[in-house]
Amino acid sequence: MAAVPRTSHFCGNLPTNQTFTADDINSKWTFVRNVSNQCYANYLYLWPHIVAPVAMLLALLYMKSWGRVDRSPNYGKLFQLTFPLQSLRCVIMLSLALVQMGNFGEGIVTDMEFQSLLPTQPQLYVPVLMAMLSTLMSMYFYQKLEVWNKPSGLGLLLLYWIWSAFAETIRFISLRKNDDFSFDVMRVCLCCTLATIYIILIVIECYVYIFQSRFGRNNLLKDLPEDLIGDNCRYVDDYATFYSNQLLYWLKPLFQLGKQRALELSDLGSIPARYKSKELYGQMEYEIQKQQEMSRKQGIESASTALYPVLMNIYGWRIALVIVMRIMVSFSFVVSASILKQLIKYVTNIRADGGQMMTHDVTVGEFFQNGFILAGLLGIVGFGLANVFNTSLQMLVQIAIPARSALQAVVYQKAMRLSTSSLLDTDMNKGKISNLISVDPNQVLTALIWFPVIFGTPSIVSFFPCWVKKKNCLNTIDTCKIKSLTEITVRNPPCPITILSNILTDDDDDDDDDDDDVGDYDDDDNDEDDDDIGDDRDDDEDDDNIDDDDDDDDDDDDDDDDDDDDDDDDDDDDDDDDDDDDDDDDDDDDDDDDDDDDDDDDDDDDDDDDDDDDDDDDDDDDDDDDDDDDCNVHCSLFILSYFYRLFSTPLLY
Incomplete structure (x- = not known):
């Protein structure tokens, strides 16, 4: 039986066994x-x-x-x-x-x-x-x-x-x-x-x-909630819809009013009840008493109440959510870079003649290799990144500001319960109270805002390079030979963007021998370039050693350049007498350095290290270059400690 025309077109005019007829639609047990x-x-x-x-x-x-x-x-x-x-x-x-x-x-x-x-x-x-x-x-x-x-x-x-x-x-x-x-x-x-x-x-x-x-x-x-009774409450973030919260659409009336005239304090209205000092103080005081009760049960009578357990009990789950969101934001940068890399690869590898087409359902790998899909996915990831970042920042502000207000209220109430004699005894008490009310709550606010950042960028910088190159960090950290971490100053730390860009743009199959990128993480394809870099470094070290050895061996080093050439000719019997080039002088001086190694045992440690480097063979230079490349990856661990020291300063308060 012939297929129904509409049904046949819907199925793509395929053979009859791929379509269905009108009798199939109306027959019993069709399903x-x-x-x-x-x-x-x-x-x-x-x-x-x-x-x-x-x-x-x-x-x-x-x-x-x-x-x-x-x-x-x-x-x-x-x-x-x-x-x-x-x-x-x-x-x-x-x-x-x-x-x-x-x-x-x-x-x-x-x-x-x-x-x-x-x-x-x-x-x-x-x-x-x-x-x-x-x-x-x-x-x-x-x-x-x-x-x-x-x-x-x-x-x-x-x-x-x-x-x-x-x-x-x-x-x-x-x-x-x-x-x-x-x-x-x-x-x-x-x-x-x-x-x-x-x-x-x-x-x-x-x-x-x-x-x-x-x-x-x-x-x-x-x-209706008390906040929504009347028109006085304008901060309705807690009562807006999900889309309005994400797009801040509930602020549209305030923006329209500000477009017409200058805003006044009365235009902002009142704040919700949960942001008022009375509510914040009651919540903080309850947690403090709870901590004191736990201390008494443990037999600690005179122990002071720890502040951070109190803050974690009140805002802990929200801070944990913000930390997860910040880690997602950090990893989304890497995802965007990976998508962009695949998109560039798709554009550069477009088949000019169309290639041999295969008739099959698209697989997951083939689907995410399509350039149009990648372009759409890149836009979605970018929009999601901005949305998650703004949401996390808004949540941090909504955590930090109430925490500061609650601490100020607690300190103020405690100060009001102090005796007058203790306040008038010395000006030091007044200064401490002023700091506790003004300075220290601001430090807590700063700490709460920057605390989730500690878990964002350092985590991606420290662990992502090892994951990309499939290296075991625990095994390679011991073999990484970092000569001195003091060479990496806080003012000029390794750039995480440079490290990630070198990893993401690295192509193991198409690397050329003339690639001179120092930050390249491919250890096998750039050996010749590493040897050239090592030779240039050895030449520079030889020049320094030549100057040092000439000062130690020659007592009459006041002659001109012609006298230096004559001294070199006397010490070396196998070289030409009329060689005035700088490269030949370096070779002659290298022979002098080899003959005078036993006489320079009393030099400083830097000269000994340089002389040892001159005696190393090419295989040792290659091993050092490989270790240096590994160090470029694991120097990110220093960045982790750098971020920790940078953002842990407010936590000390």
Whole structure:
């Protein structure tokens, strides 16, 4: 039976065994008999992503036109009451959108490159394109549900997640029955990832929907938080949505007002209750008393309360989160550089004649070697890097400033409880109290802001070079011969960007013998260049030794250059008498140095080391050069200590 024309075009006009007919669509047990047909599975995969956006659009029109929208005067402007697990849901939905974009890119790459000999197959990219658009529509639909306070619309999202997960299951079963099934295939990996994300969204939706049905969401407008009652509170970061927090959209009214006129203090409004000194003091005092109680239980009666355990109990998990974010930011620079390297490699290796095309599904390695995919991935990584960095900085400020205010309040309250005689006894007490209130809290603020930086850049600089070159740091640190760490000054530390750029731009297969980069980490392909560098260094050392030996051996060194040449001719009987070139003089002086090695035993340690270097053979020079290259990698350990000393200064307070 001939295939339906639309179905045949959807499948790409492939042979009849790859398409499905109208009788197959309407027949009984079609799913059981045609589940191995990828075109039919993609046909079923298309339907939920067509029906769901239409249903969401109709629901929004109904709620906007005929439905009752509950919103306060400032609702949707400065703040909005979010549903439970709103931030987690937004992160999962953003991840879903990114994976759907990758799914669409996989379909395009497969159809245009790895199956270009076949007719175009809309089944590879049309269903995933609709899935990507449907995901964006669901994100907009959820945003409107929060703004209009309509939790009943979450049921539509729940049905969509269930239907999409079922479609992904059908798609995976179809891929599983294929002869070329492998988890190295990009489509299989994307299918498993999407199914997992849909299951997580189903769990979140069920929790929120059950929470709404049991406790009731519509009463929240009657029980607004104290901060949101009235229009005085303008700092609504805690009550804004995830997207508004990340983009700082909740500051838009303040920016618009500042554009019209100069801002005044009253325009900023009041701060939330949790940032007020009373709340901060109560929280800090509770933790201090808790530490004192623990000390008494341990039998330490007169021990002073440690400050950092108190701060860690209050802000510890947030500081740990910021540390993880800073490490992610540090490693993302390396990821961006690696993507850029692969992108340059793709551009320089484009096949002029098209090459021999293979008809198969794109694998994971082939997918991430495509230049267009790499360009899109580079933009996503850059945007994510900026977002994570700004979020971590904002969290640090929100940690450090309340900690400073809490310490000032605690010290002030304690100072007020001191007796008047102790304060008037000496001016030293007044100075200490002033420092404790003004200077020391600022040092704590600086320490909390810079503390996560200690774990960022030093970690990537210290461990990434060893990981790239597949070297065991624990074994090679002992063999690394660093002559003197004092040569690496704090003012001129090794540049981490230079080290990483030399590693990332290093190509082990295409290195030439004339590559003179000192910072190159390839030890095998640059031996000749290292020998040349070593010879030049030995020549310079020979010149220095010549001057030193001439001062020790010649007592009448006041003659001109002609007399020096005559002395050299007398000492060397095997050389020519009329050789006036500088290079021949160096050779003659080298012979004098070899004859006078036994006479210079009383020289200083530097001369002995230089003479020993002159007697080394070429193999020893090569070993020294290899050790120097290893030292270039492990000198990054010194950078770690440098950053630690730099940023640990505020911690001493």
